[in-house]
Amino acid sequence: CVLAQGGVENDVLGFTILLFLGGMIRGALLGQSRFRETSRLKYEAREFAAEMERNSRRDPLTGLLNRSGLEQAIAGLGVSDGPFVAMLIDLDGFKSVNDTYGHTIGDGLLVKVGRRIEDHAPQGATIARIGGDEFVLLFSACRSPQAAGELASSIIAAIANPDPELNSVRVGASIGIYQADKPQLTEMLLKADFALYAAKRGGRNEYCLFDADLDAALERRNRIERDLRGAIESGALCCWFQPLVRLDTSAAVGFEALLRWQHEVHGAISPPEIVTAARETGLLSLLT
Structure with missing residues (x-):
């Protein structure tokens, strides 16, 4: 305009x-x-x-949960979902795979093991890889059609199934099992780990359920580790000297020094237990 x-x-x-x-x-x-x-x-x-x-919650190699992912998954469980079964699965002979065939083959084996655990896991189970060759299987006992021991045997058999790529090395698995009413990761892994090493003492391809006897043994170990420093500082640990005798002359030719500790609750503690507790608590240097 x-x-x-x-x-x-x-x-x-x-x-x-x-x-x-x-x-x-x-x-x-x-x-x-x-x-x-x-x-x-x-x-x-x-x-x-x-x-x-x-x-951040996944293991980049296997695609399973890592420890952080496992913690988050357990945080979402309630007491009403229980009781819960935790299986700590540790491979036997895995180091030999890495040493003989290299880490690439070793990594491939870990992936296969993860898949084999998934194939046998109950529906809704949580599976994680929390260490180099350590896996965790966590599930609700009421959702598993198999008893924990039967399932563990199936998983061990699947993992121990010979791999055509590993001609000279046989890989197996040991499993520690713990059942709990509440989903508390620290307690479950601690007790499953204790059961795992009890299984390893029995040989390869074994599983062990954490029971009352193992609970007493774990309490004993924890008490010994807690009380060891005080025993060292108070002089409760002492040496007993056992003579070394020649069989032909019956003459004493020396003495063997034996470490002894009379615990107020658990009585006589053997030298291997004392040394192991000292190693775990960083007190080994105080024994020498």
Whole structure:
């Protein structure tokens, strides 16, 4: 309308208005584009953060949960879901695989072991790899069609099944089992680990259930470890000297020094127990 009226002033004013309108349109289009770009970047950032969070809970090799993921999974369980069975699965002979065939073959074996555990796990079970060759299987006892010992035997047999890539090395598994009414990870792993090493003392491809006898043995070990420093500082540990005698002359030719500790609750503690407790608690140097 301004341009239609003619005149220099109107022409300048009309041109100015056109520039202003053009700037507004351009600004609106740029603003819309930047809004879309900002929204896209925010969405990608959220997706990336979510992926990082998921990856932080997964073992990158096997795709199973790691310890952090296991902790989060257990945190979501309630007492009403129990009782719970925790199996700590440790491979026998795995170091020989890495030493003989290399870490690539060893990594491939770990992936296979993870799949074999998944194939035998009860529905809804939680599976994690928490160490180099250590796996955890956690499930509700009422959801498993098999007893814990029967399931452990099936898993051991599956893992011990010969692998065609490993001609000179046989890999097996030992399993420690603990059943608890409440899903408390620290307690479950501690007691399953104690049962695991009891199984290892029995040989390869064995499982062991944590029972009252193992509970008493664990309490004994913990008490010895707690009381050892005090016993050393108070002089409760002492040496007994046993003579070494020649069989042909019956003459004493020396003495063997034997470490002894009379515990107030558990009685006589054997030297191997004392040395093991000292090693675990960092007190070994105080015994020499």
